[in-house]
Amino acid sequence: MKISADLKAFEGRIGHQFTRPELLLRAVTHSSVSSPSRQDNQRLEFMGDRVLGLVMAEALLSKDKGASEGQLAPRFNALVRKETCADVARQIGLGEVLKLGRSEMLSGGRRKEALLGDAMEAVIAAVYLDGGLDAARRLILTHWGKRIDKVDTDARDAKTSLQEWAQARGQQPPTYTEQARSGPDHAPVFTIAVTLQTGETAQAQAGSKRQAEQAAAKTLLDRLSADNG
Incomplete structure (x- = not known):
């Protein structure tokens, strides 16, 4: 399956080339434009949330081996919350490649925080299914890296x-x-x-x-x- 030039460019921005590009297409397809022959990204979003959580838990435990659960929990929550996912989505231009229905486009869907956060989780799941946990881990650690480094100051909202x-x-x-x-x-x-x-x-x-x-x-x-x- 061939994908469009904008999705090829997006692959470059996230640092993963899909062997199953249909997974990427599904990850960027919003429910407003789905059809019986075109799946949306909701199920991928569900999986991506769990993959992100696992990788973040690993990263935090590795970063601070002496931290208690009470210290780790707010850091974890700061890194996996929808707002953080949406920020990463904006940095990699995810909104530009989303497949949206007309009404969603007219209402500014490419800029909506919840929609961007959900799509970011779906992209994580697509990378996980395409390349395994190591590929998903590379994606997450690359694009969340600075946030992980400074999470101590951000976690206490x-x-x-x-x-x-x-x-x-x-x-x-x-x-x-x-x-x-x-x-x-x-x-x-x-x-x-x-x-x-x-x-x-x-x-x-x-x-x-x-x-x-x-x-x-x-x-x-x-x-x-x-x-x-």
Whole structure:
């Protein structure tokens, strides 16, 4: 089976040439354009998530042989979460080669974080099925490499830190509420407020609820640190 020039270029960017190129085509096919003769990438996504998890667990255990489970878990979560997968997808131009239905294309599907994250996991699975675990490991370690090196600073996200701050002072966990949503469907902007039990609050805006929650938590943490400094 021959694949298009853009998929051949994509092979070069990920560093794997497929002996079964139909796997790559399936990995970049979204459900919005699938048909009885054209499978989408959902089952590959399921497998790729597990392969990514295994490789990341190996990498973290190897990187820090003295780390406890409590130290490893947040690092692992930071590396395998959908946002990280989407960031890698953007770096390798995965959005440019996705096969999407017309409605999905018109709604900005090539830039959607969830869609990119899912497709990245599907590509990992395709490489795994085509070349085995060693090939998938090379792909992951190559494109996640810098993230693994600096995961200690990224793993403790603002929401976790704010929750620990509150619990250390005998408070209930912070609450997050959506204040507003604006912008078109393909590029929404969410306004999220975070509030502590004692009434302190902060707001932030971002293109996803998770990012807005993180930004609001960071804003409140910074304010609390300044007040207590």
